[in-house]
Amino acid sequence: MSSKRYLLSLTLLFLLALAFAQTSYWQNTDLSWRAGNPDSWGLKLYTGALATIDEESYCEVTNYLDWLSPPTLNLKQKLSNRFAIGYYSSGSALDYGIAYNATAFGGSEPIRINYEYVDGVPDILYAKELRHQASIDAAYRYSILEASGKLNLILLNTKPSQLWGDPISGIDQYLFDNYSRAELAVNPLPELRIHTAYDYKTHPMDEEIVGTTRDYNYDAIELGLAYDKKFNLNTHLSLQGTWQHRDWDAMQPEQRNQVITELRFGHHLNPYLYGYCSLINRSCFEDPSRDIYLLSNYARAQLQYRFPSDETSNSFVMLGVKIRPANDTAFHPDTSAYFAELNYAVLEGIYLGGRVNLAPEIQDEYRAKITLMLDQDTDLHLEYVGRQNRRAFAADPDLKSGIALGAGLHF
Amino acid sequence: MKRKALFLCALIALTFLGLYACKQLTHTEYNIDRSACNGCTNCSAVCPSDAIYYDGNGKAIIDQTKCTTCGDCVAVCPQNAIY
Numbered sequence: 001m002s003s004k005r006y007l008l009s010l011t012l013l014f015l016l017a018l019a020f021a022q023t024s025y026w027q028n029t030d031l032s033w034r035a036g037n038p039d040s041w042g043l044k045l046y047t048g049a050l051a052t053i054d055e056e057s058y059c060e061v062t063n064y065l066d067w068l069s070p071p072t073l074n075l076k077q078k079l080s081n082r083f084a085i086g087y088y089s090s091g092s093a094l095d096y097g098i099a100y101n102a103t104a105f106g107g108s109e110p111i112r113i114n115y116e117y118v119d120g121v122p123d124i125l126y127a128k129e130l131r132h133q134a135s136i137d138a139a140y141r142y143s144i145l146e147a148s149g150k151l152n153l154i155l156l157n158t159k160p161s162q163l164w165g166d167p168i169s170g171i172d173q174y175l176f177d178n179y180s181r182a183e184l185a186v187n188p189l190p191e192l193r194i195h196t197a198y199d200y201k202t203h204p205m206d207e208e209i210v211g212t213t214r215d216y217n218y219d220a221i222e223l224g225l226a227y228d229k230k231f232n233l234n235t236h237l238s239l240q241g242t243w244q245h246r247d248w249d250a251m252q253p254e255q256r257n258q259v260i261t262e263l264r265f266g267h268h269l270n271p272y273l274y275g276y277c278s279l280i281n282r283s284c285f286e287d288p289s290r291d292i293y294l295l296s297n298y299a300r301a302q303l304q305y306r307f308p309s310d311e312t313s314n315s316f317v318m319l320g321v322k323i324r325p326a327n328d329t330a331f332h333p334d335t336s337a338y339f340a341e342l343n344y345a346v347l348e349g350i351y352l353g354g355r356v357n358l359a360p361e362i363q364d365e366y367r368a369k370i371t372l373m374l375d376q377d378t379d380l381h382l383e384y385v386g387r388q389n390r391r392a393f394a395a396d397p398d399l400k401s402g403i404a405l406g407a408g409l410h411f
Numbered sequence: 412m413k414r415k416a417l418f419l420c421a422l423i424a425l426t427f428l429g430l431y432a433c434k435q436l437t438h439t440e441y442n443i444d445r446s447a448c449n450g451c452t453n454c455s456a457v458c459p460s461d462a463i464y465y466d467g468n469g470k471a472i473i474d475q476t477k478c479t480t481c482g483d484c485v486a487v488c489p490q491n492a493i494y
């Protein structure tokens with residue numbers, strides 16, 4: 001699709017959504033400058049509309065433009081514009097959602113999608129041009145039974161090239177990923193859920209031309225048990241255990257069976273103070289009578305206090321920690337992080353904010369922000385972001401510090 | 412109430428045991444905590460393997476068949492949702 005037709009279709013779809021009654025809109029704009037060698041200028045534009053159609057259904061349209069020139073080393077494109085439109089409905093027996101999104105890329109760097117080193121076969125790199133995605137989700141409930149399905153179809157239009165060469169012809173410029181899932185569940189008690197599911201992914205590709213032995217297909221069967229209960233308005237506990245039997249061509253045999261345990265607990269200590277913690281553990285094995293391996297794990301705790309003096313609820317302080325230990329045998333660094341955030345109304349309509357995010361083996365980030373609320377729905381803000389890389393082999397050793405001037409509008 | 416608190420503490424202790432009791436594999440996987448992801452698209456903008464896609468609700472998912480475990484997405488996630 002040419003860029004003119006792409007823009008025209010987006011505008012038409014956007015106008016169509018605006019025609020609905022009871023529509024709310026938002027618009028956020030940020031113009032930024034980042035220090036570096038050379039310096040870069042950036043623009044982020046986030047526009048959206050939410051149209052409530054009736055009590056059970058709504059339609060959402062969003063457009064997100066992200067431009068940075070020149071891009072930082074880690075960014076894989078100078079410009080991306082993601083347009084999304086979705087229709088969602090939730091009734092007593094049937095829930096469903098249909099969504100489409102298209103992302104146009106500008107100034108894309110050729111990347112190694114589907115990379116596998118094959119001796120004597122030249123590396124093929126792909127520069128992303130336009131991605132289409134269609135998603136369909138549906139769930140049907142009958143008494144204590146529930147059947148659901150998900151489908152995500154992704155078509156990526158690329159410009160293929162050889163590692164040290166010019167763009168090449170003769171190989172398919174379209175990459176197609178097809179993700180689907182079918183699930184059957186039974187709820188013997190309102191808070192208890194037992195499910196079984198089948199995941200299937202296909203990635204058709206021209207193996208002879210790409211010269212790879214890989215097919216990137218994936219399938220998994222899953223059995224799970226979940227307990228989810230709100231004890232009163234203040235406490236929420238969710239526990240989940242899932243066993244997955246997976247198969248894809250490049251996995252290690254030990255990755256075949258995965259056991260995922262999840263725990264989430266949230267509690268309002270009082271109307272202003274809320275805390276929650278989540279724990280996720282992923283273990284795997286080839287044969288349960290032999291070794292069980294740790295694949296990944298994660299623990300997170302957060303505490304948030306809203307200052308009662310600010311009726312708009314925009315004044316708060318938040319403390320959090322994420323723990324993800326290192327796996328030295330897999331050369332995986334410790335990605336734990338310690339973070340804190342504050343936003344406080346110093347005068348009526350003027351907020352001072354700050355955020356510290358310390359990840360000792362990844363990067364430290366410091367933010368300071370002043371926000372001027374022109375009215376309840378409109379704001380102007382100025383933000384400083386400071387970053388310090390802690391990784392030895394980062395794609396961009398200096399993600400760059402900078403300042404951003406922005407405005408937000410919601411009505 | 413006391414029993415519930417004890418039950419919860421035991422679960423947390425068991426999960427922590429699970430975190431540290433197993434052998435480490437010579438491979439790891441990066442995953443995304445769905446409940447923490449806000450769909451900002453920062454991670455897919457830096458992924459060198461195009462391994463991140465979004466479900467119908469805009470939550471990011473890592474395709475393990477494509478991920479090369481480079482870790483670049485972790486540094487740009489504002490929610491610390493990638494583990």
Ligand code: SF4
Nearest residue numbers: 458478479481482484
């Ligand atoms: S670890 Fe690297 S390859 Fe994997 S999803 Fe993150 S950025 Fe992509």
Ligand code: SF4
Nearest residue numbers: 448449451452454488
């Ligand atoms: S960067 Fe983090 S919050 Fe943003 S889409 Fe990716 S996982 Fe979600």
